[in-house]
Amino acid sequence: MLKIFNTLTSTKEIFTPIKKNRVNLYVCGVTVYDFCHIGHGRTFVVFDMIVRYLRFSGFQVKYVRNITDIDDKIISKSTKEKKKINTFTASMIKEMHKDFDLLGISVPDEEPRVTDYIDNIIRIITTLIKKKHAYIHKNGDVIFSIDSDPNYGTLSRQSLTSLESGSRIPLNNMKKNPLDFILWKSSNKEEYSWDSPWGKGRPGWHIECTAITNVFFNNSIDIHGGGSDLLFPHHENERSQSICFNNKSMINFWMHTGMVILNNKKMSKSLGNVYFLRNILKDCDAEVLRYFFLSTHYRHPIYYCEKNLDQAYTSLKYLYTALYDTNPFFNNEEGLNFELEFYNAMNDDFNTPAVFSIFFKIARKINFLKNKDILKTNKFAFRLKYLANNLGFLFQDPKEFLQKKTTLNLLTLKEIQLLIEKRNIARQSKLWQEADNIRKKLMSLDIILEDLPDKTIWRKNKKS
Ligand SMILES: Nc1ncnc2c1ncn2[C@@H]1O[C@H](COP(=O)(O)OP(=O)(O)OP(=O)(O)O)[C@@H](O)[C@H]1O
Numbered sequence: 001m002l003k004i005f006n007t008l009t010s011t012k013e014i015f016t017p018i019k020k021n022r023v024n025l026y027v028c029g030v031t032v033y034d035f036c037h038i039g040h041g042r043t044f045v046v047f048d049m050i051v052r053y054l055r056f057s058g059f060q061v062k063y064v065r066n067i068t069d070i071d072d073k074i075i076s077k078s079t080k081e082k083k084k085i086n087t088f089t090a091s092m093i094k095e096m097h098k099d100f101d102l103l104g105i106s107v108p109d110e111e112p113r114v115t116d117y118i119d120n121i122i123r124i125i126t127t128l129i130k131k132k133h134a135y136i137h138k139n140g141d142v143i144f145s146i147d148s149d150p151n152y153g154t155l156s157r158q159s160l161t162s163l164e165s166g167s168r169i170p171l172n173n174m175k176k177n178p179l180d181f182i183l184w185k186s187s188n189k190e191e192y193s194w195d196s197p198w199g200k201g202r203p204g205w206h207i208e209c210t211a212i213t214n215v216f217f218n219n220s221i222d223i224h225g226g227g228s229d230l231l232f233p234h235h236e237n238e239r240s241q242s243i244c245f246n247n248k249s250m251i252n253f254w255m256h257t258g259m260v261i262l263n264n265k266k267m268s269k270s271l272g273n274v275y276f277l278r279n280i281l282k283d284c285d286a287e288v289l290r291y292f293f294l295s296t297h298y299r300h301p302i303y304y305c306e307k308n309l310d311q312a313y314t315s316l317k318y319l320y321t322a323l324y325d326t327n328p329f330f331n332n333e334e335g336l337n338f339e340l341e342f343y344n345a346m347n348d349d350f351n352t353p354a355v356f357s358i359f360f361k362i363a364r365k366i367n368f369l370k371n372k373d374i375l376k377t378n379k380f381a382f383r384l385k386y387l388a389n390n391l392g393f394l395f396q397d398p399k400e401f402l403q404k405k406t407t408l409n410l411l412t413l414k415e416i417q418l419l420i421e422k423r424n425i426a427r428q429s430k431l432w433q434e435a436d437n438i439r440k441k442l443m444s445l446d447i448i449l450e451d452l453p454d455k456t457i458w459r460k461n462k463k464s
């Protein structure tokens with residue numbers, strides 16, 4: 001039985017979908033004004049893992065992740081780069097797809113761009129005004145009135161009085177309550193404004209998710225996700241708008257991922273403390289980064305540093321080394337207890353760190369059986385691969401994985417092969433000293449040799 005931590009109730013609840021076997025999942029996507037950083041990688045790898053597991057468990061999942069392609073930062077960046085907004089956002093979206101592909105993040109079923117849903121946004125704002133949940137300022141801005149919603153604040157459990165008194169938003173005559181937020185921002189710029197009953201303008205940030213979830217899910221959502229940075233005000237505001245518009249809330253579970261932290265701060269584009277995915281992936285295997293993300297429970301923050309990435313590499317290396325020289329053999333006999341443990345861990349709010357320790361147990365079993373019972377070894381190898389594949393791991397050829405974490409160039413690879421051949425000849429001729437010297441030379445190059453009954457294999461000693 002799957003249990004998910006629901007931010008709305010602050011408890012792990014049994015997950016029951018609204019419609020049998022179907023899951024409507026919505027996740028707030030990227031504001032596309034720069035390349036994607038590790039923080040995005042973490043959040044979207046987590047939801048990719050969740051989608052994979054839900055599908056693996058037999059649910060039909062409809063996964064929608066929006067793209068914010070209009071906002072102040074997009075406008076200022078595209079102006080700086082002297083590019084039309086559409087051209088600029090299209091190129092950023094292309095780059096985002098490239099980065100996410102590399103990380104093995106599967107494509108969502110729908111990826112709506114906000115600017116394609118302006119009509120829907122206008123319709124919702126019109127209704128909110130009619131229902132007196134929003135008011136129009138004389139400059140053409142439309143503003144949501146949080147006091148019109150008695151439930152406002154219940155998702156993020158904010159004490160509104162303390163927020164109001166601590167709010168740095170200046171109390172001017174524009175907003176009735178300093179926490180009221182913009183639904184429609186008046187603007188005359190031709191390129192990024194649309195006609196509306198309140199004059200030319202563009203949508204505020206929060207209203208986009210209300211509009212898009214109404215279009216794709218008709219306000220019936222099993223899981224709504226995003227990073228924990230979005231809980232307040234974005235998700236609070238979105239939820240309030242949706243309830244006021246639809247008269248009820250049909251968002252059952254709210255899930256929030258922990259932040260990737262760098263120098264004690266959330267990694268974010270606007271703070272500028274980012275490591276772009278593309279730069280990290282130049283030196284680091286994408287599967288290692290994926291492993292790093294999921295080796296901490298998704299609700300906890302993660303601290304990015306090279307050491308933690310090294311740790312992820314060492315762990316994956318252990319799993320691939322176990323699979324090395326095996327022939328995974330389909331079966332329904334060996335390792336079923338581990339499979340059960342896997343389901344228990346995943347059903348416990350997607351506990352991937354516990355899952356990784358189960359993978360380790362299977363790998364240890366494989367290592368123990370190697371050279372003793374080939375068939376059993378291969379059956380356990382199947383179990384490990386089968387379970388790991390379902391979360392997007394262990395798809396690579398073990399030999400390739402173990403050899404490619406190297407900065408060696410092709411010439412050196414040839415040299416290694418040559419030295420191994422020379423050493424084998426020396427061993428066959430019982431020239432032990434010479435064979436040992438070659439092994440030492442390779443060790444100085446960080447190359448570890450392993451003599452199997454019929455061949456010698458090599459791998460890099462540590463991540464380079
Ligand atoms: N450091 C982070 N760790 C985990 N998830 C993050 C991080 N930064 C952003 N996200 C998540 O990625 C998604 C897209 O975020 P967004 O495009 O707003 O990124 P951002 O870097 O925070 O940008 P900005 O600084 O302009 O707010 C959201 O679901 C958000 O919660």
Ligand SMILES: [Zn+2]
Nearest residue numbers: 028029209234
């Ligand atoms: Zn959103």
